[in-house]
Each structure stands twice: as C-alpha cells, then as structure tokens.
Amino acid sequence: MKRLHCPICNSTEVYPIAGGYIGCIYRCKRCGYRGALVVEYNDEDEGRDGR
Ligand SMILES: [Zn+2]
Numbered sequence: 001m002k003r004l005h006c007p008i009c010n011s012t013e014v015y016p017i018a019g020g021y022i023g024c025i026y027r028c029k030r031c032g033y034r035g036a037l038v039v040e041y042n043d044e045d046e047g048r049d050g051r
Pocket of ligand 1: 006007008009010011028029030031032033
C-alpha cells in the first residue's frame with residue numbers, strides 16, 4: 001500500500017482530487033499545495049529494521 005506525502009510540507013494529508021485529461025492532481029490539506037507531483041512511499045519501506 002502506498003502513502004502519499006506532500007513535497008512542500010511532507011504531510012500525509014494528500015488526496016487525489018482529479019483524474020481527467022491532465023492526469024492525476026493531488027491536493028494537500030495542510031498547506032494547500034495542489035499539483036501532480038507528490039512523494040510516494042511504500043509502507044514496506046518504513047518497516048525494514050532487520051526483520
Ligand atoms: Zn503540504
């Protein structure tokens with residue numbers, strides 16, 4: 001499962017708001033950023049502590 005992070009404030013409160021002809025647009029609830037660029041993380045990447 002992927003998690004989206006805002007490239008501006010690194011908040012995880014980023015949601016896709018449009019998926020039209022321009023592609024997928026995301027919006028950050030915290031700072032109001034809006035754009036197609038978001039930072040994606042996989043949940044698995046955060047759990048690698050040598051298990
Ligand atoms: Zn933000």
